Amino acid sequence: MKKTIGIPRGMLYYEFFPLWEAFFMEIGYEVISSPKTNKDILDMGIEACVDEACLPVKIFHGHVEYLKDKVDYIFIPKITSLYKREYCCPKILGLPYMIKNSIDDLPEIIDIEINTDRKGKFEGSYGKVGKYLNISRREAIRAYRKIEDNKDKNREWLNNIMPKNPLRNKTERIINILLLGHSYNVFDEFMNMGILDKLSNRDIRIIVAEDVSEEDIRMYSDKIPKRMFWTHGRRSIGSAFKLIEDEKIDGIIYLSSFGCGLDSVLVHLVSYRAVENNIPIMELTLDEQTGEAGFNTRLEAFLDMMKWRNRNEDNISPSR
Numbered sequence: 001m002k003k004t005i006g007i008p009r010g011m012l013y014y015e016f017f018p019l020w021e022a023f024f025m026e027i028g029y030e031v032i033s034s035p036k037t038n039k040d041i042l043d044m045g046i047e048a049c050v051d052e053a054c055l056p057v058k059i060f061h062g063h064v065e066y067l068k069d070k071v072d073y074i075f076i077p078k079i080t081s082l083y084k085r086e087y088c089c090p091k092i093l094g095l096p097y098m099i100k101n102s103i104d105d106l107p108e109i110i111d112i113e114i115n116t117d118r119k120g121k122f123e124g125s126y127g128k129v130g131k132y133l134n135i136s137r138r139e140a141i142r143a144y145r146k147i148e149d150n151k152d153k154n155r156e157w158l159n160n161i162m163p164k165n166p167l168r169n170k171t172e173r174i175i176n177i178l179l180l181g182h183s184y185n186v187f188d189e190f191m192n193m194g195i196l197d198k199l200s201n202r203d204i205r206i207i208v209a210e211d212v213s214e215e216d217i218r219m220y221s222d223k224i225p226k227r228m229f230w231t232h233g234r235r236s237i238g239s240a241f242k243l244i245e246d247e248k249i250d251g252i253i254y255l256s257s258f259g260c261g262l263d264s265v266l267v268h269l270v271s272y273r274a275v276e277n278n279i280p281i282m283e284l285t286l287d288e289q290t291g292e293a294g295f296n297t298r299l300e301a302f303l304d305m306m307k308w309r310n311r312n313e314d315n316i317s318p319s320r
Helices: 013-026 039-048 055-067 095-102 123-127 137-159 183-187 195-201 214-221 231-245 261-276 292-311
Strands: 004-007 030-033 073-075 078-081 108-110 113-115 175-180 204-208 251-257 281-286
Touching: 004 013, 013 030, 013 137, 013 183, 039 055, 055 095, 055 183, 095 108, 113 123, 123 137, 175 195, 175 231, 175 292, 183 251, 195 204, 195 251, 195 292, 214 231, 231 261, 251 261, 251 292, 261 281, 281 292
Parallel strands: 004 030, 004 073, 073 108, 078 113, 175 204, 175 251, 251 281
Antiparallel strands: none
């Protein structure tokens, strides 16, 4: 019987799961994901995690709690750097240490550090898996090289998460909304209270940062005065600036986590550029206290005002 690797459905899961699944299957392990986030998982995460953590980190703890008695190993890498001279959020860097100190009776945690080497590659990082799973470094690197292109198939995988939008209402001009935020805020339907379906049901065409090429993201994010050294900050800014400049969007909804220091800066940078270009923008903040009724009211009001503005008064300021 194959041994099992658990992968929690949280944090950067939505960016790397196809790659991680293919890698562990290639070296002969069965991969088990935790289920979609639900109230039980949230409650377990809140109970296990420190109060000061943001909602995505608490939810990640809940996914680990769910998996810990069901698998032989849990994969929680320390994702330090995905590009040279750029870094991930400190909570992503510290995630394996938080888990080990917050949750008891864990199986073995595979906590390799994922970091670019001098050539900008990750082979060495994945080669370290060998010391946990009794395979050689060479075997692990060979497996990674074989499935490396899976990371480029992530958008195809995310298409299965995105709602199918038939755009039924043809009587009004289609509104294109950029749904901006970290992948775990945009694609975890429990955390964001089903906003993808809510937008789709209102005949909104949804655009996400993953629809913009990495080349364009990096080029447009370089337009800010100082170098952006947060990779996920660069993604938010670059995709927003590109779509604004190309006039591909009619509005922006920014999903942020309460207490996220990175979001508190990014939302202002994006807002200034949006307002300069007459693009309405709204920030929706998520935490465990966010009520769906208030969330829906703000969302519906924003969309109604956008549609009214498009029909009647397109010279009205988009400023919040």
